[in-house]
Amino acid sequence: MAETLPVQLKAALVQWVMQWLPTGAEPWVSALVSAGAILALFGLLFGVVTVLERKGLARMQNRYGPNRVGLPLSSLRLAGFGQFLADGIKALTKEDVVPRGADRVVHALAPVVMVVPAVLALSVLPMGRHLVAVDFEAGLLFFFAVGSATELAVFMAGWSSRNKYSLLGAMRGIAQMLSYEVPLVLAVVPVVMAAGSLSLVRIVEAQGAGAGGWMGWYVATPWGLAGFLLFLAAALAEANRSPFDLPEGESEIVAGYFIEYSGFKFALFFLGEYLGLFAALGLAVTLFLGGWQAPLAGLGWVPSWIWFFGKLFLLVAVAIWIRGSWPRLRVDQLLGLAWKFMVPLALVNLGVAVLWRFAPEGLLRWLVCGGVWVLAYVALARGLAGARGLGPRVYHWAE
Amino acid sequence: MWQEARWVGRDCGPRDAHAAVGVPRYRERLGLQTQRRQVGEVGWICARPLLWCGGMLGEGLVQGLLTTARNFVGSYVSDERLVTIQYPEERRRLPEAARSFPFLVYDGDDPVAGLRCVACKICEAECPPQCIYIVKDKTKKPDHTGKLQNQPLIFDIDVSVCMSCGICAEVCPFDAIKMDVAYELSTHDRFEGLLWHKEQLSKPNSYFHKIHPTEAAEADARLAEQRARVQGRSGETLPGMRGAGEVGTVGGPGTRG
Numbered sequence: 001m002a003e004t005l006p007v008q009l010k011a012a013l014v015q016w017v018m019q020w021l022p023t024g025a026e027p028w029v030s031a032l033v034s035a036g037a038i039l040a041l042f043g044l045l046f047g048v049v050t051v052l053e054r055k056g057l058a059r060m061q062n063r064y065g066p067n068r069v070g071l072p073l074s075s076l077r078l079a080g081f082g083q084f085l086a087d088g089i090k091a092l093t094k095e096d097v098v099p100r101g102a103d104r105v106v107h108a109l110a111p112v113v114m115v116v117p118a119v120l121a122l123s124v125l126p127m128g129r130h131l132v133a134v135d136f137e138a139g140l141l142f143f144f145a146v147g148s149a150t151e152l153a154v155f156m157a158g159w160s161s162r163n164k165y166s167l168l169g170a171m172r173g174i175a176q177m178l179s180y181e182v183p184l185v186l187a188v189v190p191v192v193m194a195a196g197s198l199s200l201v202r203i204v205e206a207q208g209a210g211a212g213g214w215m216g217w218y219v220a221t222p223w224g225l226a227g228f229l230l231f232l233a234a235a236l237a238e239a240n241r242s243p244f245d246l247p248e249g250e251s252e253i254v255a256g257y258f259i260e261y262s263g264f265k266f267a268l269f270f271l272g273e274y275l276g277l278f279a280a281l282g283l284a285v286t287l288f289l290g291g292w293q294a295p296l297a298g299l300g301w302v303p304s305w306i307w308f309f310g311k312l313f314l315l316v317a318v319a320i321w322i323r324g325s326w327p328r329l330r331v332d333q334l335l336g337l338a339w340k341f342m343v344p345l346a347l348v349n350l351g352v353a354v355l356w357r358f359a360p361e362g363l364l365r366w367l368v369c370g371g372v373w374v375l376a377y378v379a380l381a382r383g384l385a386g387a388r389g390l391g392p393r394v395y396h397w398a399e
Numbered sequence: 400m401w402q403e404a405r406w407v408g409r410d411c412g413p414r415d416a417h418a419a420v421g422v423p424r425y426r427e428r429l430g431l432q433t434q435r436r437q438v439g440e441v442g443w444i445c446a447r448p449l450l451w452c453g454g455m456l457g458e459g460l461v462q463g464l465l466t467t468a469r470n471f472v473g474s475y476v477s478d479e480r481l482v483t484i485q486y487p488e489e490r491r492r493l494p495e496a497a498r499s500f501p502f503l504v505y506d507g508d509d510p511v512a513g514l515r516c517v518a519c520k521i522c523e524a525e526c527p528p529q530c531i532y533i534v535k536d537k538t539k540k541p542d543h544t545g546k547l548q549n550q551p552l553i554f555d556i557d558v559s560v561c562m563s564c565g566i567c568a569e570v571c572p573f574d575a576i577k578m579d580v581a582y583e584l585s586t587h588d589r590f591e592g593l594l595w596h597k598e599q600l601s602k603p604n605s606y607f608h609k610i611h612p613t614e615a616a617e618a619d620a621r622l623a624e625q626r627a628r629v630q631g632r633s634g635e636t637l638p639g640m641r642g643a644g645e646v647g648t649v650g651g652p653g654t655r656g
Contacts, residue, residue, distance in 0.1 A: 039546055056471070057469045059470070060467040060470050060471045060474075061469055061470065062473070062474050062480045062482065063474075063481065063482075064483050064485070076432075104608045321464060321471075322464070324471075325464045325466070325467040326460060326463055326464075378456060380457075381456050381457070
């Protein structure tokens with residue numbers, strides 16, 4: 001019952017709407033209901049996550065975080081979880097300032113262009129056993145193709161604002177997103193090789209429980225774990241999340257490409273960033289953490305969509321945790337990390353995946369594959385550090 | 400020289416390319432011991448196996464994550480970590496030296512009969528921004544020693560002008576005007592609402608004891624001494640005598656011996 005609850009709800013809604021419409025309209029209604037559901041669900045998730053993020057960051061700094069605003073027009077406080085409603089109302093009622101020199105059309109289009117690809121990317125993610133809005137044969141390809149449109153939005157915003165900080169932020173953003181797309185896609189290739197399909201539904205099904213009832217998630221293999229970590233880092237960079245948030249580095253270029261945005265347009269950028277993060281992390285769940293699959297075959301009675309959203313929340317928590325812990329990178333460090341460290345590691349990982357595929361099963365396979373990867377990691381890190389003359393800090397005057 | 404010094408820095412050990420020339424000489428002049436490796440010496444780290452040599456593998460990142468995790472969990476476990484005071488529900492304990500605006504002290508329960516102020520107008524004259532306005536009453540009333548004294552008919556303080564200097568409290572010879580600690584004083588009317596009259600300004604001695612215990616005890620002792628002197632002179636208790644000790648709080652004449 002709970003397993004198919006979302007599907008039944010949708011069917012009932014479509015049936016109810018179809019009372020007044022001709023039968024030919026049913027695919028349209030169905031698609032619209034799916035799109036509406038994704039928008040509403042992830043919009044709500046966005047609101048809740050902004051509050052969770054502020055509370056989590058506050059707790060990491062020994063503060064309370066937002067705990068005042070509750071349900072509007074009532075005295076219910078809900079531990080501060082009404083904050084996003086207040087923020088939304090504030091964003092809606094604020095003045096929309098457009099610079100005099102700005103390209104008004106592009107300036108107004110950029111926030112929309114930011115949100116649309118994120119929603120499109122979310123539509124191909126299987127969120128439950130029967131819960132995928134669009135099941136493409138090449139869903140993964142569609143995801144990356146659509147995700148690249150975010151770069152367009154960033155540059156539209158930066159260029160149309162006619163502001164040097166905007167443009168600098170946009171150029172940083174483009175350089176970062178283009179650079180990290182390479183390790184992002186390379187980290188995914190072993191998954192495609194293992195599953196033998198580009199369809200996200202098929203990839204999740206391939207990660208079902210094995211013979212022993214233990215999970216068959218790709219993260220439980222050496223190449224899967226490595227790929228997952230690489231993917232996570234690249235996904236954070238793609239979503240402009242800390243520690244890769246230098247396109248909007250407040251201390252250097254004020255707010256980067258959305259410095260000239262205010263009111264609801266700014267809120268749309270904010271929404272787009274978070275939807276992009278959800279999409280990227282949702283893809284990480286789908287590819288490496290088994291999507292909607294339960295960790296054990298015995299836990300199959302829990303509805304599959306709960307597993308997906310639970311894992312998604314877990315990764316969002318990790319992203320918040322990272323934001324609270326690590327400092328922002330410098331531009332040269334950022335690009336160096338992508339091209340000199342992550343791309344070679346992703347290529348090595350590709351080799352490890354092939355090794356894993358053709359090596360006989362057993363402990364030795366684990367040791368060899370894991371060893372190759374660890375060796376590559378250490379050699380790369382040490383080699384890069386050595387080449388830059390980096391090492392433990394030595395103080396000449398204070399001993 | 401540069402090339403060689405640079406070579407020293409190539410391993411993960413201490414690197415001081417700049418120190419190679421100038422720094423040792425400077426340190427010798429300072430009398431400091433120079434512990435610098437020779438140019439070309441093999442770094443200590445590279446002599447060890449690659450895996451066990453410290454740093455550069457992301458341990459710092461993990462340490463950072465652990466620190467924030469410790470704070471995150473700790474903030475739920477112990478309330479002492481949370482320094483925030485949730486203001487309208489909680490209030491910080493003010494230090495005893497805190498002061499905001501002046502108020503008038505009265506002994507006993509009657510704010511009119513017990514008012515210590517004798518309308519001498521010293522505070523009015525001393526007030527630097529001249530925010531105090533006093534008009535004497537025609538009728539007199541007995542003070543705490545029983546002696547007939549003037550009393551204020553009007554005693555106004557314009558707190559929009561007051562600068563909280565506390566000079567009025569310092570100069571008052573009757574311990575009648577003291578500094579308050581109240582700070583939630585916003586009002587909708589910035590003219591009448593900020594002009595405080597005698598009725599608003601009068602507060603009991605027990606309140607003074609609550610906000611500034613030490614200072615109140617000193618004032619009570621002074622007043623008790625005055626009463627004792629009057630008693631000694633007249634040899635009997637005057638009928639109208641009213642003591643600060645009647646308030647029954649700490650530091651009254653009884654406890655102060």
